[in-house]
Amino acid sequence: MIYETEEELLIHARKAEGKTFGEIDQSARLSNGKSKGSLGQIIEESFFGYQVNSEARPDFENLGIELKVTPFKRNKNNTVSAKERLVLNIINYMEEVKTSFNTSSFWKKNQKILLMFYEWMPELNRRDYTIHKSILFTFSQSDLEIIKADWETIITKIRSGKAHELSEGDTVYLGACTKGSNKNTVRNQPYSETPAMQRAYSLKHSYMTALVRKYIKNEELISFVQPEDLKNRTLNELLQDKFGPFIGLTDKKIAGFIDIPYNSKSKSFIPQIISGLLGIKGTRLNQIEEFAKANIQFKTVRLEPNGVPKESMSFEVIDFHQWANETWEESYLRERFIQTKFLFVIFEYKETKKDNPNRELYFKGIKLWHMPVKTIENEIKQLWEEVHRLLKGSLEVNYVSRGKQIVEKNNFPKSNFNGVTHIRPKATDGQDKVLLPTGQRITKQCYWLNNTYIAKIIN
DNA sequence: GCATGATCATGC
DNA sequence: GCATGATCATGC
Numbered sequence: 191m192i193y194e195t196e197e198e199l200l201i202h203a204r205k206a207e208g209k210t211f212g213e214i215d216q217s218a219r220l221s222n223g224k225s226k227g228s229l230g231q232i233i234e235e236s237f238f239g240y241q242v243n244s245e246a247r248p249d250f251e252n253l254g255i256e257l258k259v260t261p262f263k264r265n266k267n268n269t270v271s272a273k274e275r276l277v278l279n280i281i282n283y284m285e286e287v288k289t290s291f292n293t294s295s296f297w298k299k300n301q302k303i304l305l306m307f308y309e310w311m312p313e314l315n316r317r318d319y320t321i322h323k324s325i326l327f328t329f330s331q332s333d334l335e336i337i338k339a340d341w342e343t344i345i346t347k348i349r350s351g352k353a354h355e356l357s358e359g360d361t362v363y364l365g366a367c368t369k370g371s372n373k374n375t376v377r378n379q380p381y382s383e384t385p386a387m388q389r390a391y392s393l394k395h396s397y398m399t400a401l402v403r404k405y406i407k408n409e410e411l412i413s414f415v416q417p418e419d420l421k422n423r424t425l426n427e428l429l430q431d432k433f434g435p436f437i438g439l440t441d442k443k444i445a446g447f448i449d450i451p452y453n454s455k456s457k458s459f460i461p462q463i464i465s466g467l468l469g470i471k472g473t474r475l476n477q478i479e480e481f482a483k484a485n486i487q488f489k490t491v492r493l494e495p496n497g498v499p500k501e502s503m504s505f506e507v508i509d510f511h512q513w514a515n516e517t518w519e520e521s522y523l524r525e526r527f528i529q530t531k532f533l534f535v536i537f538e539y540k541e542t543k544k545d546n547p548n549r550e551l552y553f554k555g556i557k558l559w560h561m562p563v564k565t566i567e568n569e570i571k572q573l574w575e576e577v578h579r580l581l582k583g584s585l586e587v588n589y590v591s592r593g594k595q596i597v598e599k600n601n602f603p604k605s606n607f608n609g610v611t612h613i614r615p616k617a618t619d620g621q622d623k624v625l626l627p628t629g630q631r632i633t634k635q636c637y638w639l640n641n642t643y644i645a646k647i648i649n
Numbered sequence: 650g651c652a653t654g655a656t657c658a659t660g661c
Numbered sequence: 662g663c664a665t666g667a668t669c670a671t672g673c
Contacts (some may be wrong), residue, residue, distance in 0.1 A: 222672075263665065267661095281659055457659050457666065490666080592671065597654060605652060622656090631656080636665095650673105657668075 201323035212317030220317045255302045261310035262402040272398030273310045278391040283379040288344040296391045303327045335420035338365035351382035359560035362484045365391040367456035396485030411479035414468040433556045441551045486531045493538040498645040502638040515579040515629040527561040587630045608641045
């Protein structure tokens with residue numbers, strides 16, 4: 191059937207809301223073994239009645255609309271998230287370099303997307319997932335500017351003969367994610383002999399989560415940029431513009447400028463400074479549109495006069511059961527660093543604590559950073575492998591006395607492990623322990639980035 | 650002075 | 662009650 195108008199198509203698409211894939215499927219793809227065909231193919235064939243294809247043209251060609259069927263999930267804290275990134279068309283490195291954004295395969299195929307969200311639930315069979323919502327999606331003006339810049343970043347890398355070095359961390363909303371059965375799925379690239387992993391355009395996980403929250407939960411985010419700002423400046427440049435004028439001032443003085451109470455002990459003090467300097471005072475950071483969509487997480491860095499933070503940087507408490515039961519390629523830690531951009535808000539002390547116990551904190555600047563692929567695949571992987579190995583049985587947890595105290599000791603990687611990362615306790619008190627897959631009990635631990643590594647990133 | 654373990658303070 | 666950011670305390 192040909193849909194003559196967008197309205198006609200959308201009216202039909204909405205009829206799927208509330209239905210399960212089992213109810214829709216007429217192709218026996220679902221009953222025919224486990225992985226025969228995607229849920230998207232069932233919708234294409236059984237619901238819209240067209241043959242599955244892999245053409246460069248949009249699925250509903252006369253309307254210029256691409257169909258995408260994508261999962262979301264409910265979290266323990268009652269929020270919803272996209273289950274995964276949205277994978278779009280494969281990048282043909284040889285051809286894509288000949289295009290501009292408006293003639294690119296990305297834009298031709300994906301400028302209008304019929305998005306059908308279904309709810310993924312771990313305990314359900316695929317046939318019982320329910321379609322919740324169908325929407326006709328187009329990119330907002332601001333999103334489109336950021337995506338254009340992302341597209342340019344990707345194409346520039348291919349034109350520089352570096353398609354093999356593409357990574358999702360390079361870009362903000364539009365990613366170039368790997369697509370293929372394994373590392374051997376490669377393609378030729380035009381300006382280098384090195385085969386590059388096959389990649390597809392994708393909308394990042396965090397971007398999709400923002401869409402899910404908007405369209406399933408009606409949650410709105412607050413933006414700190416105007417579309418016209420993004421025409422000539424990247425997101426990073428706009429951030430630098432907003433923070434730059436305050437470099438060299440104390441935290442106290444900055445708080446005064448934006449009229450927020452000075453309370454350096456408060457956990458919300460730095461977040462208040464950030465939203466204040468961005469011109470959206472009072473906005474919680476997870477409500478900032480650009481931060482949510484790009485998965486930008488702020489971290490405060492306080493440098494000592496020697497340029498090194500006194501303390502290393504701590505992260506989440508480790509789920510050791512997950513760590514023991516996953517592979518590196520799909521590991522929490524790998525995804526964590528691939529998918530996160532950090533906004534370092536950097537302050538420095540100009541005196542040592544010894545010289546001046548009441549020393550002041552001066553703002554030094556911000557740095558938008560993601561961990562380089564090399565570091566993830568070397569040092570972070572080393573950490574993952576060592577912890578994974580210890581959890582198979584060679585972990586030692588002992589108790590030794592230290593003065594009046596009994597102290598717990600373990601042989602997880604320490605700060606001299608590889609210069610980048612280590613494992614250390616992070617608990618509320620001595621009773622705050624977890625059970626390990628080995629059967630041992632241990633004080634809650636988290637992974638850390640070494641203070642010396644942070645210093646190297648900043649300098 | 651650094652490395653490592655311990656735990657506090659805040660906010661949801 | 663717990664997660665998280667932050668910092669303290671001890672021993673070498």
